[in-house]
Amino acid sequence: MSFLSIRNLSVRLKKGPSLLRRVSLDVAAGEVRGLVGESGAGKSMIGKAVLGILPPSIEVTGGEILLDGVDLLQLPPAQRRKRIGATCALIPQDPLTALNPSHRIGPQITDRLVDILGWTRPDAETRARELLAEVQIADPDRVLRSYPHELSGGMRQRILIASAFAAEPKLIVADEPTTALDVTVQKQILKLIAGMQARHNTALLFVTHDLGVVSKVCQKLSVLYAGMVVEDATVADFFAAPRHAYSAALLAATPKYTDPSAGLQPVPDAVIAAVQAEVAAFDKGLAHG
Amino acid sequence: MAEAKPLDGRSLVRRRAGLRLWLSAGWLALLCAVALLAPWIAPKDPLAQDLFLGRLPPFWVQGAEPGYWLGTDSLGRDVLSRIIHGARVALTVALVAGTITCLVGASLGLIAGFLRGWVDLVISRLIDIWMAFPPVLFSILLIAVLGPGLLSIIIAIVVIDWTRFARVVRAEAMAQGAMDYVASARVAGRGRLGTMVREILPNVLPTIVVLLTLEMGIAVIVEAILSFVNLSISTDDPTWGGMISEGRTSVHQAWWVLVFPLITLFLTVLAFSQLGEGLKDRYDPVLR
Amino acid sequence: MPILRILLVRLLTTAITLAGVAVIVFFVIRVVPGNPIAMMLPPGATEEDIARLSALYGLDKPLIAQFGIWVSGVLQGDFGTSITTRQPVLDLVLGRLPATLELSIMALVMAMILGGAAALTGTRYRGGRTEGAIDVANGMALSVPDFLWGLVLILLFGVLVPVFHISGRVTPSLDLPFTTNFYLFESLLRLRFDLWADIVAHMFMPALALAIPLAAIIGQLLKQSLKETMNLDYVTLARTKGYGETRVILREALRNAALPTLTLVGVQFTFLIGGTVIIERLFSYEGLGNMAIDAVINRDLPLIQGIVILFAVIFTAVNLIVDLLYTVLNPRLRHG
Numbered sequence: 001m002s003f004l005s006i007r008n009l010s011v012r013l014k015k016g017p018s019l020l021r022r023v024s025l026d027v028a029a030g031e032v033r034g035l036v037g038e039s040g041a042g043k044s045m046i047g048k049a050v051l052g053i054l055p056p057s058i059e060v061t062g063g064e065i066l067l068d069g070v071d072l073l074q075l076p077p078a079q080r081r082k083r084i085g086a087t088c089a090l091i092p093q094d095p096l097t098a099l100n101p102s103h104r105i106g107p108q109i110t111d112r113l114v115d116i117l118g119w120t121r122p123d124a125e126t127r128a129r130e131l132l133a134e135v136q137i138a139d140p141d142r143v144l145r146s147y148p149h150e151l152s153g154g155m156r157q158r159i160l161i162a163s164a165f166a167a168e169p170k171l172i173v174a175d176e177p178t179t180a181l182d183v184t185v186q187k188q189i190l191k192l193i194a195g196m197q198a199r200h201n202t203a204l205l206f207v208t209h210d211l212g213v214v215s216k217v218c219q220k221l222s223v224l225y226a227g228m229v230v231e232d233a234t235v236a237d238f239f240a241a242p243r244h245a246y247s248a249a250l251l252a253a254t255p256k257y258t259d260p261s262a263g264l265q266p267v268p269d270a271v272i273a274a275v276q277a278e279v280a281a282f283d284k285g286l287a288h289g
Numbered sequence: 290m291a292e293a294k295p296l297d298g299r300s301l302v303r304r305r306a307g308l309r310l311w312l313s314a315g316w317l318a319l320l321c322a323v324a325l326l327a328p329w330i331a332p333k334d335p336l337a338q339d340l341f342l343g344r345l346p347p348f349w350v351q352g353a354e355p356g357y358w359l360g361t362d363s364l365g366r367d368v369l370s371r372i373i374h375g376a377r378v379a380l381t382v383a384l385v386a387g388t389i390t391c392l393v394g395a396s397l398g399l400i401a402g403f404l405r406g407w408v409d410l411v412i413s414r415l416i417d418i419w420m421a422f423p424p425v426l427f428s429i430l431l432i433a434v435l436g437p438g439l440l441s442i443i444i445a446i447v448v449i450d451w452t453r454f455a456r457v458v459r460a461e462a463m464a465q466g467a468m469d470y471v472a473s474a475r476v477a478g479r480g481r482l483g484t485m486v487r488e489i490l491p492n493v494l495p496t497i498v499v500l501l502t503l504e505m506g507i508a509v510i511v512e513a514i515l516s517f518v519n520l521s522i523s524t525d526d527p528t529w530g531g532m533i534s535e536g537r538t539s540v541h542q543a544w545w546v547l548v549f550p551l552i553t554l555f556l557t558v559l560a561f562s563q564l565g566e567g568l569k570d571r572y573d574p575v576l577r
Numbered sequence: 578m579p580i581l582r583i584l585l586v587r588l589l590t591t592a593i594t595l596a597g598v599a600v601i602v603f604f605v606i607r608v609v610p611g612n613p614i615a616m617m618l619p620p621g622a623t624e625e626d627i628a629r630l631s632a633l634y635g636l637d638k639p640l641i642a643q644f645g646i647w648v649s650g651v652l653q654g655d656f657g658t659s660i661t662t663r664q665p666v667l668d669l670v671l672g673r674l675p676a677t678l679e680l681s682i683m684a685l686v687m688a689m690i691l692g693g694a695a696a697l698t699g700t701r702y703r704g705g706r707t708e709g710a711i712d713v714a715n716g717m718a719l720s721v722p723d724f725l726w727g728l729v730l731i732l733l734f735g736v737l738v739p740v741f742h743i744s745g746r747v748t749p750s751l752d753l754p755f756t757t758n759f760y761l762f763e764s765l766l767r768l769r770f771d772l773w774a775d776i777v778a779h780m781f782m783p784a785l786a787l788a789i790p791l792a793a794i795i796g797q798l799l800k801q802s803l804k805e806t807m808n809l810d811y812v813t814l815a816r817t818k819g820y821g822e823t824r825v826i827l828r829e830a831l832r833n834a835a836l837p838t839l840t841l842v843g844v845q846f847t848f849l850i851g852g853t854v855i856i857e858r859l860f861s862y863e864g865l866g867n868m869a870i871d872a873v874i875n876r877d878l879p880l881i882q883g884i885v886i887l888f889a890v891i892f893t894a895v896n897l898i899v900d901l902l903y904t905v906l907n908p909r910l911r912h913g
């Protein structure tokens with residue numbers, strides 16, 4: 001039984017176009033699933049739907065999001081919030097904007113433990129110190145007393161990772177956790193996330209553009225195009241033989257995995273046209289059924 | 290698809306803004322007409338006193354006298370006719386004082402913002418000094434210097450309020466002056482004055498028009514405040530502020546002497562300001 | 578030492594501003610027609626009497642000399658003698674200052690409470706009817722100045738439902754045990770809640786009239802700023818932690834949203850203080866502004882000068898304080 005199971009989730013702009021088209025995917029406990037697709041495909045939208053932070057201009061039109069067997073969409077807002085807060089966490093994309101500039105680091109890690117999960121403050125502080133050590137921050141006590149602007153981007157991302165693991169969540173959504181960082185730091189952060197995930201045995205939904213990252217970190221993979229899942233496979237199967245034409249083209253477009261000398265190939269127009277036809281057919285089906 | 294249909298909320302806001310524009314413009318147009326036609330449409334002579342008809346209530350209240358629709362003040366003067374004639378002073382002050390203030394303030398702001406250097410230094414210091422004066426006290430002081438009268442009020446408003454235009458226009462002229470199109474105009478051989486008038490002025494014009502509308506509302510209030518402290522025009526001439534001042538003292542005996550000029554003044558000030566806000570939302574990229 | 582330099586420049590421009598105010602007010606009021614000396618003497622006074630009294634107040638010297646005498650006096654803390662009451666201007670002005678300060682601060686507090694409540698409610702229920710209603714109310718409150726609100730309040734709470742006093746600072750028949758002019762403050766310290774209630778009942782309407790436009794500005798700016806802040810990543814992140822909407826607004830967004838509002842509120846607060854002049858007149862409240870209008874009517878030149886300078890000092894001080902507060906409250910500046 002998967003910890004997270006999304007069934008036929010459809011999401012659209014209020015009275016506007018569909019953004020997710022009957023998306024289904026599963027993340028088992030302790031498993032890492034990659035979510036790839038071009039910009040605007042709806043990757044972040046899935047993460048937001050799971051965490052209950054869809055913008056107010058967007059509505060869910062159908063489907064289920066089962067978290068530990070309970071459909072989040074059927075819960076009243078307050079209960080849904082508590083459930084998500086207790087079992088899930090987010091590692092955001094941009095560490096520079098994801099920490100509150102007017103609070104010190106300490107409370108930003110510990111407050112949820114105290115407020116939502118009912119820990120005592122000393123316990124929470126001890127936990128925060130352990131976590132900062134675990135994400136290899138040298139001087140945890142000083143950092144806990146700092147304001148975000150006093151720390152580098154890499155350090156802030158480490159802190160956000162520590163904070164995400166603080167309450168031992170069952171599921172973490174990482175939305176392109178390295179794209180905003182310096183290339184030299186990216187690798188370290190990636191390693192850190194993978195290591196933490198393995199040690200804590202947390203399920204991870206990993207949003208990325210980068211198939212190279214997927215091959216290193218993930219066990220399963222969903223490929224998204226225009227809000228539609230066009231391929232759902234294990235990483236091994238996918239790199240051996242992608243089933244969908246679009247996935248194949250995507251794989252071909254990423255030089256490292258075929259012939260490095262070939263350079264970056266654009267996804268052929270014919271393939272794009274074919275997937276677009278698929279999407280159109282899907283929308284038509286929606287309109288009729 | 291998404292772009293073709295504007296979001297509901299936004300079109301609703303725009304409709305409300307449009308309504309606001311039309312309502313305020315309508316009220317001001319009505320007021321202008323009333324002011325122009327005052328001698329013909331006022332039911333009574335606004336100055337005619339009749340001590341036997343003092344403090345008559347408005348028409349729907351017991352004891353009203355026919356013909357005196359909104360009642361009379363303690364001297365028996367017709368409230369409605371005085372409001373109608375008061376519109377003349379209010380609108381004259383609004384239009385004349387507003388326009389001159391705008392011309393003076395905007396020119397100084399434009400010059401300071403575009404020429405920079407010592408000119409800007411002097412004008413900015415002046416603005417700072419002006420901002421350190423309490424404006425109402427300043428205007429009262431000026432009227433004491435200039436003596437009461439319509440002209441004095443207009444001068445006082447110009448002297449005090451030019452900074453409202455100068456501040457905004459200066460900042461805007463500076464911002465525009467730093468942009469590429471101004472530099473290219475200069476390179477293309479335009480003189481300083483030419484650049485200022487042909488390139489920068491058109492871009493700050495919407496801002497100026499909005500400020501002008503707001504200033505007209507302020508001018509009406511200043512006139513009323515000065516009349517209220519008995520410094521405006523001669524005390525007999527009907528002005529809204531003068532009527533309010535008189536109504537304030539007898540509010541327990543004859544509320545209508547205060548209420549009707551107050552409503553008129555309130556609506557007029559509201560109309561000017563809503564007109565300005567409406568224009569701002571619709572046309573002005575600068576003031577948001 | 579850039580901070581020190583900025584502070585020095587600030588102080589220098591402040592000095593220039595105050596000097597400018599002093600020059601302007603001094604020379605402008607000397608042009609006022611009407612001889613103040615002639616006004617204070619009984620109708621039968623001779624030319625000689627007038628000349629003697631003018632000499633006493635130094636009004637017979639050339640203007641420049643008069644200005645020099647006045648400035649050197651001011652620098653030594655001597656603002657001259659009031660012509661109408663023959664008391665030192667400084668004593669008169671400082672005697673009235675507490676009344677005006679109490680009124681302004683009460684108005685500021687009211688404006689912050691009203692404006693803050695409007696902004697928070699509007700943000701909490703954004704996109705709905707509640708927010709629309711708050712926007713309309715804000716727009717109205719902002720369009721109409723304090724003077725008109727004062728009149729409206731007089732009609733509503735002075736005449737229609739007479740719950741508050743419409744004139745004065747305190748009921749005249751009451752016995753006042755106060756040693757300072759901070760009535761509101763001192764009545765609390767002396768635990769005289771009966772007097773305190775009476776004073777509040779007098780201050781309520783003038784303070785509210787002053788507060789309404791500022792409340793609208795605070796409401797608008799803060800709501801705008803809150804709405805922008807609510808879309809930031811750290812607020813979204815807080816939502817995933819299980820916090821409710823109200824909690825997220827108060828804890829994550831409010832503080833950061835309040836900072837930009839603060840600087841603008843500073844300038845607006847000086848406008849509010851300037852508004853006390855006419856509002857005190859309207860409510861016959863015995864403060865500086867009311868005294869100033871009387872001084873103009875009586876051509877009491879030294880008193881006018883003193884009051885205008887004091888207002889200018891207050892305005893510049895408020896701006897300075899706001900700048901300092903901004904630095905203190907913004908962690909980025911505090912440590913940077």
Ligand SMILES: Nc1ncnc2c1ncn2[C@@H]1O[C@H](COP(=O)(O)OP(=O)(O)OP(=O)(O)O)[C@@H](O)[C@H]1O
Pocket residue numbers: 013019037038039040041042043044045046055057
């Ligand atoms: N707040 C919003 N209002 C309207 N449309 C939105 C909003 N947020 C996202 N969208 C639209 O939803 C679609 C999916 O967006 P999403 O952010 O999930 O893309 P993504 O796959 O994460 O892309 P990227 O790789 O660039 O992050 C896009 O077409 C985007 O334009």
Ligand SMILES: [Mg+2]
Pocket residue numbers: 043044045175
């Ligand atoms: Mg994204």
